[in-house]
Amino acid sequence: MEAWIGLMSGTSMDGIDAVLVSFQNNTVQIHASHTIPYPDAIRHRLLAASQNQAAPDEIGELDTLVGTLFAQAAAEVVQRSSFDRAIIRGIGSHGQTIRHQPSGKAPFSIQIGNPSVVSEATSITTVADFRRRDMAAGGQGAPLVxxxxxxxxxxxxxxxxxxxxxxxxxxxxxxxxxxxxxxxxxxxxxxxxxxxxxxxxxxxxxxxxxxxxxxxxxxxxxxxxxxxxxxxxxxxxxxxxxxxxxxxxxxxxxxxxxxxxxxxxxxxxxxxxxxxxxxxxxxxxxxxxxxxxxxxxxxxxxxxxxxxxxxxxxxxxxxxGVDPQMVEPVAFAWLAKQALEGKPGNLPEVTGAEGPRILGAIYPA
Missing domain, CATH: 3.30.420.40 (ATPase, nucleotide binding domain)
Known part of the structure; x- marks a missing residue:
């Protein structure tokens, strides 16, 4: 059996939800879940960054700090399970959105939480940066779930x-x-x-x-x-x-x-x-x-x-069959699975992209 980890922090910016899950015959089985609240100081800095109140140095530092917290969430959800890390095929990390501008002359979406840090700290292949390929194909980049x-x-x-x-x-x-x-x-x-x-x-x-x-x-x-x-x-x-x-x-x-x-x-x-x-x-x-x-x-x-x-x-x-608080991290575990299997992860009729696209950048273990 293969297992996957999903990591998600949404627009509430209150913390990181982590889930260890397997997928079989169109069913979801959650084996462990865990949530790490953001420290107050980090949350305030993220809120400021989301309102264009952060210099490049601040964004770079937050990228590393948040990536470290995402890696911690992944490691702790593994500890809460009885799974051997060797059967965990990949991590799907949404990251923390600090700016999403899907319209205008040059649409963009920025998620921080350095996936290289996650991959390095966990020794598990990590898939991240899910939105931008859909946007490159003319889509909104969201919602992806x-x-x-x-x-x-x-x-x-x-x-x-x-x-x-x-x-x-x-x-x-x-x-x-x-x-x-x-x-x-x-x-x-x-x-x-x-x-x-x-x-x-x-x-x-x-x-x-x-x-x-x-x-x-x-x-x-x-x-x-x-x-x-x-x-x-x-x-x-x-x-x-x-x-x-x-x-x-x-x-x-x-x-x-x-x-x-x-x-x-x-x-x-x-x-x-x-x-x-x-x-x-x-x-x-x-x-x-x-x-x-x-x-x-x-x-x-x-x-x-x-x-x-x-x-x-x-x-x-x-x-x-899915805990209401874990639907999104489970979804990003699945999106990582789709990416590593070379399958599309978007719905063009939802995002407006020109067609189905394989989403995410892969950071090998």
Whole structure:
């Protein structure tokens, strides 16, 4: 049996998720998982870098430091398993995105977390830099996980939507009919704005279980202003990140609506996540929505999604056999497998690339 490691840190920038997994007959078996939180100092530096507040020397240093942490996460997930390192064929390392600009004259996407450091420290072949080949082929470079969703979560009898609630929310539409294509895109913010506002107002990195948001009420005028952002009405393919949806975006809108209590703004940001997801879901009478990502742990967010989707049957990806917190690292383990086997890892109908492409650069053990 071959095993693979997936490493992921998303737009929330809260830490590194690691998983040791095997793939057999279109099924996923997770053998061990582990999460390493970012030290506060590193997280603050990463947040600054994502807002263009980092010199080249700072980015270079962060690249090495984050790579060391990714290597640590990989080593510790191996220790948590009973696996011989020799049967681990590869590591898929997404890295930490600090800038994603898929539009403009010269589109680019930057992930740090030096994969040479990961390969050297673990003695395991590492695959990284997954986005840029898709972008070179005219794609958005994201989201990439829908290809994994299609391979493992599709159904011939049920229309499914996989909803990932990370820092950014994205959906993958998996129709039951064979003559219909899978599609997917970033719908907009999920936890990113709520986390940023919570940190700025309370000093806490996130609103645990949505308790603070429960103290507030939705301000409809502010919400209407938020949902008027052009991104929400933009047609796919599309992807986004903290380059667009960040604390300054929130402050700009809040300044137009003075004297709103901070907890009402938090509650309104949560509703923005709900509305922007629901408004962009495919219209169908038979839909099952499976949720993954950090937002799945926010009871208030899940409650409001359930209210907004009364006929869609809201579930977690655990019902499909994958822990909601580990879907993305599992996906990047699979993307590493695809790359090392010379198989495509993107869905052109999702990213807008000119065709299927083998994704990732290989750093041999």
């Amino acid at each position: 829908p290809a994994f969703h299609k391979a493992f979560f599709g159904s011939k009898t049920e229309n499914r939507c996989i909803l990932n609630l990370g820092g950014i929310a994205n959906i993958t539409w998996l129709p039951a009919k064979a003559d219909m294509s899978a599609t997917g895109f970033d719908t907009g913010p999920a936890n990113a704005l709520m986390d940023a506002w919570c940190l700025a107002q309370t000093g806490l990195p996130f609103d645990s279980d949505g308790h603070w948001a429960r103290e507030g009420s939705v301000n409809q005028e502010l919400l209407d202003d938020m949902v008027s952002d052009a991104y929400f009405s933009k047609a796919p393919p599309k992807s986004t990140g903290k380059e667009r949806f960040n604390l300054e975006w929130v402050k700009t809108l809040v300044n137009r609506h003075p004297d709103i209590p901070a907890e009402d703004i938090q509650r309104t940001l949560l509703q923005l996540t709900v509305d922007s997801v629901v408004n962009q879901l495919p219209v169908t009478e038979d839909l099952r929505v499976y949720v993954c990502g950090g937002g799945a742990r926010n009871p208030l967010l899940m409650e409001e999604l359930g209210k907004a989707l009364p006929e869609a049957r809201l579930s977690l990806t655990s019902e499909l």
